[in-house]
Amino acid sequence: MPSSYISIPVSFCILIIATSLCSAADTISAGQPLAGRGGKLVSKNGKFALGFFQRWTGSRSSTPKWYLGIWFNTVPELTPAWVANRENPLPDGTSSELIISDDGNLAIFNRPNRSILWSSQANTTTNNTIAVLLNSGDLVLSDASNSTAIFWRSFDHMTDTFLPGARMGRNKVTGWTHGLVSNKNSHDLSPGIYSGHPSPDSANFELLLSWNSSVTYWSSGQWEGQYFSNMPEMSGRYLFFSEFVSNDREEYYTYWLKNETVVTRYVLDVDGQAKMVLWSDASAEWIFFYPKPDAQCEAYAVCGPFTVCREDVLPFCNCMKGFSIRSQEDWELGDRTGGCNRNIPLNCASSNSGISGGLTDMFYAMRNVIYPDNAKHIEAGSAEECGKSCLGDCSCYAYSYSGKCSVWNSQLLNVLQRYNGSASDEGILYLRLAAEELKTSKHKRRMIVRLVIAATIFAALSLFAIICMFVRRRKRQHSSMEPSNIRGGIMAFGYKDLRHATKNFSEKLGGGSFGSVFKGVLPDSTVIAVKRLDGARQEEKEFRAELSSIGMIQHINLVKLIGFCCQGSKRLLVYEYMPNHSLDAHLFQSSGMPLCWGTRYKIALGVARGLAYLHENCQDCIIHCDIKPQNILLDASFVPKIADFGMAKFVRRDFSRVITTMRGTMGYLAPEWISGVAISSKVDVYSYGMVLLEIIFGRRNSGEEYNSDSTYLPVQVVNKLLQGNVQCLMDQSMHDGINLEEVERACRVACWCIQDHESHRLTMGEVVWILEGLIKVDVPPMPKVLEAISGGTDSTIA
Ligand SMILES: *[C@@H]1O[C@H](CO)[C@@H](O)[C@H](O)[C@H]1NC(C)=O
Ligand SMILES: *[C@@H]1O[C@H](CO)[C@@H](O)[C@H](O)[C@H]1NC(C)=O
Ligand SMILES: *[C@@H]1O[C@H](CO)[C@@H](O)[C@H](O)[C@H]1NC(C)=O
Ligand SMILES: *[C@@H]1O[C@H](CO)[C@@H](O)[C@H](O)[C@H]1NC(C)=O
Ligand SMILES: *[C@@H]1O[C@H](CO)[C@@H](O)[C@H](O)[C@H]1NC(C)=O
Ligand SMILES: *[C@@H]1O[C@H](CO)[C@@H](O)[C@H](O)[C@H]1NC(C)=O
Ligand SMILES: *[C@@H]1O[C@H](CO)[C@@H](O)[C@H](O)[C@H]1NC(C)=O
Numbered sequence: 187m188p189s190s191y192i193s194i195p196v197s198f199c200i201l202i203i204a205t206s207l208c209s210a211a212d213t214i215s216a217g218q219p220l221a222g223r224g225g226k227l228v229s230k231n232g233k234f235a236l237g238f239f240q241r242w243t244g245s246r247s248s249t250p251k252w253y254l255g256i257w258f259n260t261v262p263e264l265t266p267a268w269v270a271n272r273e274n275p276l277p278d279g280t281s282s283e284l285i286i287s288d289d290g291n292l293a294i295f296n297r298p299n300r301s302i303l304w305s306s307q308a309n310t311t312t313n314n315t316i317a318v319l320l321n322s323g324d325l326v327l328s329d330a331s332n333s334t335a336i337f338w339r340s341f342d343h344m345t346d347t348f349l350p351g352a353r354m355g356r357n358k359v360t361g362w363t364h365g366l367v368s369n370k371n372s373h374d375l376s377p378g379i380y381s382g383h384p385s386p387d388s389a390n391f392e393l394l395l396s397w398n399s400s401v402t403y404w405s406s407g408q409w410e411g412q413y414f415s416n417m418p419e420m421s422g423r424y425l426f427f428s429e430f431v432s433n434d435r436e437e438y439y440t441y442w443l444k445n446e447t448v449v450t451r452y453v454l455d456v457d458g459q460a461k462m463v464l465w466s467d468a469s470a471e472w473i474f475f476y477p478k479p480d481a482q483c484e485a486y487a488v489c490g491p492f493t494v495c496r497e498d499v500l501p502f503c504n505c506m507k508g509f510s511i512r513s514q515e516d517w518e519l520g521d522r523t524g525g526c527n528r529n530i531p532l533n534c535a536s537s538n539s540g541i542s543g544g545l546t547d548m549f550y551a552m553r554n555v556i557y558p559d560n561a562k563h564i565e566a567g568s569a570e571e572c573g574k575s576c577l578g579d580c581s582c583y584a585y586s587y588s589g590k591c592s593v594w595n596s597q598l599l600n601v602l603q604r605y606n607g608s609a610s611d612e613g614i615l616y617l618r619l620a621a622e623e624l625k626t627s628k629h630k631r632r633m634i635v636r637l638v639i640a641a642t643i644f645a646a647l648s649l650f651a652i653i654c655m656f657v658r659r660r661k662r663q664h665s666s667m668e669p670s671n672i673r674g675g676i677m678a679f680g681y682k683d684l685r686h687a688t689k690n691f692s693e694k695l696g697g698g699s700f701g702s703v704f705k706g707v708l709p710d711s712t713v714i715a716v717k718r719l720d721g722a723r724q725e726e727k728e729f730r731a732e733l734s735s736i737g738m739i740q741h742i743n744l745v746k747l748i749g750f751c752c753q754g755s756k757r758l759l760v761y762e763y764m765p766n767h768s769l770d771a772h773l774f775q776s777s778g779m780p781l782c783w784g785t786r787y788k789i790a791l792g793v794a795r796g797l798a799y800l801h802e803n804c805q806d807c808i809i810h811c812d813i814k815p816q817n818i819l820l821d822a823s824f825v826p827k828i829a830d831f832g833m834a835k836f837v838r839r840d841f842s843r844v845i846t847t848m849r850g851t852m853g854y855l856a857p858e859w860i861s862g863v864a865i866s867s868k869v870d871v872y873s874y875g876m877v878l879l880e881i882i883f884g885r886r887n888s889g890e891e892y893n894s895d896s897t898y899l900p901v902q903v904v905n906k907l908l909q910g911n912v913q914c915l916m917d918q919s920m921h922d923g924i925n926l927e928e929v930e931r932a933c934r935v936a937c938w939c940i941q942d943h944e945s946h947r948l949t950m951g952e953v954v955w956i957l958e959g960l961i962k963v964d965v966p967p968m969p970k971v972l973e974a975i976s977g978g979t980d981s982t983i984a
Pocket of ligand 5: 400523
């Protein structure tokens, strides 16, 4: 009897000790503080942890600082999701603990001098409270005897991270707003200059991004029922559900995950972009997508004062001429609010007194810029007068003149340079610099001017000679309608000739945003396809891209350019005619002839060979940038030809990457496009993988057929590959002749091509070898981004 009496409390104690050893607690109560040294709360699902951690807040500052915060427990690199004391980091976390203070609030208690260093400062009605770290990553302080009486929660005090389940909005009763404030730099967690918050106008709920609480540079637009108008990708089709709630007490936007196991967050980055971020176990890194605003330079003053932001060069922030970086250390940590400093001070006094011969300030013309803010308009009859009045004012830093005179008296913020580099008189900013600054380059400039003049004269003479030759030749062939052969077999056609050949552009083969394609016949009865570029804005760029890429190369799997016409404003390209049109007609449209397996496999291999040639065999690597079934044409015997090089990019051999604006077609875009980093030829590999899946299965990866009941095709394919049973997904229209070994091989290739991380994808050369059966590959891992975006695996699909 007595033995059993004793055994109950003993085993009870053992149980308590065992649970506290095995799993970290998720609760703090009055008697159970969290120790600064080694203490940690872990949410029940193991996803989040709370505790003290240290961070170096600057690369050269010697001692790390301590923060109390919540981080992602399953992610190896410590990534804070919330920080309690971002304004007041602790010098030493090991002597502190997180307690429930006498008034029931959460507090950081410093043991050596018994002081409170941080408190949740809520109006508690009892001091009998507990704090629990929930599965969502929310730390909630509530009445210990009534968990629905909540006094404070970390979700109401977000730092730079908006976790699924948190609310971005406003409490209409108290006026409290829930928003984000970026970190100061990539190490220092103290509040930075960018903020994300609901619009102050409560009649019109929008989410805004602002700089220094004063300049709004991006807005989400109105709620459209399922998403905000400027962020349609948040419609919750793939990764999460979104919701906007508005009632008497509050209005807020929230989102939550379709699959709780995905580790993701929405963050307002130090560079002013708000982004969705997803942890990829496969590549062991955070993957960014859906940045807002889309372009880095649209984040207001992202480079700081006296800088120029350009989208097309890396680094995108550069000092203006005559300026250098103020603090290299801050700059490298991503905090560029300091901007750049003037190298040589202005000689304002001497220019003001008008002493001739003395050093005066001069202006440096910056072309193609979008002007800084806060211009002051003054009366001036001419550009010269405008410049003079700027020189006369010691506080004038720059001027511009386009009908009216604008001057800038404050530091120049948010200057963007356009990327196409064509000189135009619009958008010239005259930057005031000390004369010494320009003197050094003036000598050089004179040299350059002389060279340019010489080159121009030479070019003019050559052009004259060519025109003379051309005119004489045309006179000779006047009635023969022979186009002139310029180089490498490419002909220059006259517009009239092409209009005649296409019977006044009567037989249209297709069209797109670029313009239209027409069928035609040349006098020697060659059948041609004539592409007429109509889009006024892009046409010159695309015309040149196409001429310079496809014009110089020839390969059986690349469409052959026969010639072009460049007359006045007319831009046309002439190709060999493809009787079987484009691949998408055969794959997705009932009108096209269904392709048998053997043909499909040959097409897949042909496209791979064409791309491998572009990437690896040309003088410069050519990235096509828009591989999709519409751009793969089929000749009479179904040999595939890659077409439409209007978006192609050249990458010099000694570089492997190029930074460019996003181009291509949704559904075939590699994730790195979306995250805005420099791209490589692996973007084509990704698109090829997507196209290959469509070739194999004869249906679109996504589109109208897609609904939330069926899993995204690429994800299904990887699942079936892992189960060793891809045949069950095959197109019914192919009847027989399916070579199961080839199907398996092609599926593996496709899935290796669509891996999240570029380095995991195959090269096009490897794709060719594998499809030819020369080398073998293993079953690929699941591409995590795709899986997450498509809402996870679905085992109910047979
Ligand atoms: C709560 O407050 C009462 C009196 O205000 C005090 O006696 C008691 O110790 C407090 N309890 C805790 C857990 O701090
Ligand atoms: C207690 O120590 C901390 C850290 O050493 C310090 O920040 C704080 O000011 C001190 N408080 C008092 C009341 O001395
Ligand atoms: C706490 O109550 C006081 C007085 O009623 C009020 O002024 C204050 O805003 C409240 N604080 C919070 C965080 O609700
Ligand atoms: C628990 O707290 C809620 C919210 O303050 C309150 O409405 C409810 O009556 C409380 N329940 C009990 C049993 O005290
Ligand atoms: C931000 O605004 C404050 C006051 O509104 C101003 O004092 C400060 O200089 C501004 N910061 C920058 C970097 O311009
Ligand atoms: C360059 O950009 C300017 C302004 O956007 C535009 O007017 C001009 O046509 C562009 N030039 C080319 C060659 O694209
Ligand atoms: C969620 O994703 C994981 C892998 O990330 C997967 O194993 C699990 O089955 C998914 N759950 C659901 C309900 O889709």
